[in-house]
Amino acid sequence: MPTPPRDAPLESLKTQPFARDLAMTRIGMQVGARLALHSVRNLTRDTASRQRANQAFYREQGMALAHQLGQLKGGLMKAGQLLALYGEYFLPAEAVEALQTLQDNSQPVAWAIIERQLTRQLGKARMATLDIDPQPIGAASLGQVHRARRRGDANELCLKVLYPGVAESVDSDMRTLERLLATSRLLPRSVDPKPMFGEVRQMLHQEIDYRRERHFTEIYGRRLAGDTRFVVPAVIPDYCTRAVLAVRYEAGDDIHAASVQSLPQDTRDALATAMLELFVHEFFEWGTVQTDPNFGNYRFRRNGDGRVRIVLLDFGATRSFSKSFVDHYTAIIRAALLQDRDQVIASALSLQYAF
Template identity: 30%
Template sequence: MMGSVSEIVRRSSSRNAKLAKIPLGIAGRAAVGFGKKLVGGDKQQINAGLNQKAAEQLFTVLGELKGGAMKFGQALSVMEAAVPEEFGEHYRDALTKLQAAAPPMPIDKVHRVLDQQLGTKWRDRFQSFDDTPAASASIGQVHRAVWSDGRAVAVKVQYPGADEALRADLKTLSRMTGLFSSVIPGVDVKPLLAEITERTEDELDYRIEAGNQRRFAAAFDGHPHIAIPKVFASTPKVIVTEWLEGTPISALIAAGAQDPEGTRAQRNRIAELMGVFHFSSPELVGLLHSDPHPGNFLVAADGKLAVLDFGACAPMPDGFPRVLGEMLALAVAEDHDALTRLLYEHGWVIPGRTVTPEEIGAYLRPFSDPIRTDSFHFTRTWLQQVAGKASELSSPEMKTARALQLPPEHLMIFRVLGGSVGILAQLDAELGFMNLVRTWVPGFPAERAS
């Protein structure tokens, strides 16, 4: 047994106390800031200071905790490119740190999990096992080892009590969505938390992740540009996979910020490979990899894109839904009359609400730049503009948004699309987006009508 009831209660109370400090701390600083304004302090400078301290506290707590707090933080980190310039580099720095490793689990706990999952003679299955973790994630950490046949492997071990921590964090975070929206302008966290909660149970069973990864590895076996680690063994709390060396996408993003032109060709190539991977997977694998953040993609030594972490995958046995291709084709053609009819027919309009073709056209306009040309340059500036439009509560477009809903069967697709666009903007990359659509999305014409 991982721990007594009292230990679980103690850990849960400690985590809740850390999370609870976030709104209390921000509220206290807001009161101090209000007092400074009353005595004539510079409002812009005071607000900037409050924003910086709020962001630092928020992201420090999320980074220290594993479980749902770190998972939520990693999901937010993908959208750091959408944060407006005026909110400062502290947001970007703090969000980017959430892609890095969490504090490691003590090695005696790692050995205990391996004893329980692989048997007390688990060392016989390895030639060697490195007790120093190579990476830490939201619910587990990775150790490098050498399999019995001499192959280098990654051994991912789930943290004891990760299930209780994950569920408790998500419950606590769901009560703080208003706070997150105020600290991170333009990001709606409610659907993000709902989606993470929805897939929680699947991610806690590494056998499900192993099954997903085996399917991806088989489908992309021999691919000239994309590499998926093979699976050697799996249990509910441990998974052993092929070890792949590579440079994290986050390092490529950082290099691009320092030398935009020097790394542009490589960033564009990686963006294209990520696009090929996401767009082709539903047809080739029957699954969509649904955890897009830079920590899950590496540039291998041979130039291939290596993809990691298959705990979150959406089943798509028939590939992308045809209706999405049909909708996109109508959006490209600006046939908003037919598009609006399709939205009504397929449950995109909330029952009892009404939207007009003119309203749909105006609503889509800020998002439609990538579909106007075969190739589009995704930048932070563009994404900030889109996020800004999407967060104007009093705008006519927001009124239209409140009449629309995303059908549950399409939720993960748009989650992946949003996360991928965030990474593309971080990469400052140009991508042949529409060429990928024509190749892999049914319902969209193979050639654009003249």
């Protein structure tokens, strides 16, 4: 079973773009003041001292930013998680280390806020048919998950609830974070943030569309129905809306559980092979990939016959690729295996890769 988040829940959530902008502007002013003081002090430091001071400064900046993003949730926190994942290529190591704290089990939002959101989305009549556990079984940057039982038939389900205000603040959040990274000097001047944030913005708009996620959950359920290695939770349409996704509850342990960590090597090898084969099917056959493969999106369950199945969760980041893109990418891999350098370059240029 998933372990409930241990942090005290957030009793309030800034949902309006203005309030979120104001919070980030405040931290931006603090960053600017610290940056000015740091720059002045660096004038009197030797090279070694300046390097140590810079490392401490970037670590402090990263921790301050991570804390604020975690409190604000939504697109800001999700963008911070992505920066932690890919920032090693352009951010100071100290800042990346600080931002990686956002990858841990996220602080949940108080039940009173979630209950109001659920009532707005489902209405009182549908809410009355459910017994919902106010303690979330999972909390993330954009929403959190609550376990529930339907009173009519006692079926267990999970309700994934989008935090209020997230959908309305994505574009504003990205503009604000882009400005803050520029003023904090965490982002090198040689890096143009606009393409990166454009990609993040597009991804966030997709992830907050729970109707879209329902669509892909159902597609994966059909495609993997005959593969006994995987479990895709069935969608419960009666409780699905733009901001609520309802699926059947599927038991399983996360990758850090003792029951998973103690699996024999041959079982672990089989699980890894299954996950790799799934990606191959996704990309090269289906042209559709769940692009957020962090281990929080997987559970592992031992059947009565002793076999371990992989429970697949969260299809919000699923992305479709054109046949042309898949064909060109396949050509790159084939040429690489044949050590055909010219063909690798030609196929990469067809995908508009820069060299």
